[in-house]
Amino acid sequence: MNGTWLQWLNGIVTIHVKGQSTEVLVNRALAGGLQLWSIRRTSGGELVCDVTVKDFFRLRPLLKETSCRLRVQSRRGLPFWLVKLERRLFFGAGLVLFFAGMYLLSSLVWTIDVKGNVKISEEQIMQVAKQEGLYPFQWSFRLPDTDVLSKRLTQKLPGAAWVGVEKQGTRITIQVVEMTKPESKPLLSPRNLVASTDAVVTDIMADSGRPVVKRNMRVKKGDILISGVLGDEARSRTVVAKGTVKGLVWHEYTIVSPLERTMKVYTGEKATSWYAVVGDRALKVSGFGKPPYAKYETIRHFEQASWRTWNLPFGRMKETVMEVHIDNRAVSVEEAKAAGILQARADLLAKAGPSASIRSENILHEKTDNGKVYMKVLFEVEQSIVKEEALVHMQGE
Structure with a gap:
């Protein structure tokens, strides 16, 4: 049998006894009041039995008298369980502290992201959120429900049509949808649209005002393209001239392109x-x-x-x-020319506006000197040639 609960509380040791007088040892132990149970023999002739910890130490004099030896096979019971628990106490305490720390860290709000705001500053949103108890290093379980926070932030943020609050672990995201207000258009004075540069007109479309030029006409800088004066000398009125006028404009570029390229190599x-x-x-x-x-x-x-x-x-x-x-890699003259013209085209289109397009290009002059290619290139560009000119200024002249 495995022993009673009282024996388990005292501690149980399973021992192997070897010697010529094992029966004498057992008889003297039982006669002396020692508790031995589950007594059996192994195939090797050893005697196996269970004994309490207290009686285990009382066996020593009997072992000397009978010239027997013993070895311990196993230990079980409350005393041995307490020893194991004491050895693992620090490990268990550390494990408990680790999970407690993980829980506490995951219960804090570490990061607050604000998205969707354009006109409302992030500082203003964070200030209103702090008034509602939402700020970094706040306990998440102390926060109101996200729906409640959304309603309160929407009420307190002027210019916000809707504010959403989403919680993902230790991160809170505040999504703002701002009110769309129609832009107030400024009051415009009567004006003409005049040429911003010398050009040949390729396209003209007047939304308001009177077109003065036609397609394929050559205009100079300052010429009126769309007039803001309607009617004749006897009866006339002024309007805000609106429309688009495109024309061919010639740009001359001086390009310097090196015959050596610097490259970064891993x-x-x-x-x-x-x-x-x-x-x-x-x-x-x-x-x-x-x-x-x-x-x-x-x-x-x-x-x-x-x-x-x-x-x-x-x-x-x-x-x-x-x-x-x-x-540093050497390039051919043709590669240097192509790179220089490509850079000039990009710079020209950036200055001429998004609606501009290059119609043609002509190399006027080219030479190679001191490891560089020098070129003078004439670009023909179709671009907007409109510039506003107030009528009041013209009348004042």
Whole structure:
């Protein structure tokens, strides 16, 4: 049998007894009041039995008298269980503290993101949210329901049509939908539309006012394109001239393009460092020292810790330092010319406006000197040639 509960409280030891007088040992032990049970023999002739811890120490004199030896096979009972528990006490306490800390950290609001705001400043939104108890490092269980927070923020934020609050772990997202108000158009004075540069008119469309020029007409800078004066000398009225006028304009560019290109090449050598990240702070834990390369590029990758659907406020960051080499590569004259013209086209279209288009280009002059290609290029561009001119200014003249 396994022993009674009282024997389990005192502690039970299973022993193997070896010797010539094992029966004598058992008889003397039982006669002396020692508790031995589950007595049996093994195939090797050893005697196996269970004994309480107290009686185990009382067996020593009998072992000497009978010249027997024993070894302990197993221990069980309350005393041995308490010893194991004491050894694992610190581990268990640390485990409990770890999970308690995880729960407390995940119950805090670490990050608040504001999205959708254009006219309403983020500072104003965060100030109103703080009045409602929503701010970083606040306990999430102290916050009102997200629907309640949404209604209160919508009421307190002027210019907000709707405010949504979404909670994802330790992160809170405030989504703002602002009211759309019709833009108040400024009052315009009567005006003409005049040419902003010399050009040949290719297209004219008047929304209001009187067109003065036609297609294929050559105009000079300052010529009236769409007049804001309607009627004749006897009966006339002024309006705000509106419309679009496009024309062909010629731009002369001086282009200098080098015959050597500087390129950045990765050598394949790299060094890695790791950081422990808590909140907005990072602590370097490996890869100490300065990068061993003369020229390098740094790439950082952050891995945030998560538990289920919650993003925890800590993680790790990998920093990779990659060695780079600056390579100077010679290019042909044709490649240098193409690169220079391409850069000039991009610059010209950026200045001429989004509706402009290059009709043609003509290289007027070209030479190669001191490792560079020099060109003078004439571009023909179709672009808007409209400029506003107030009628009051003209009348004043």
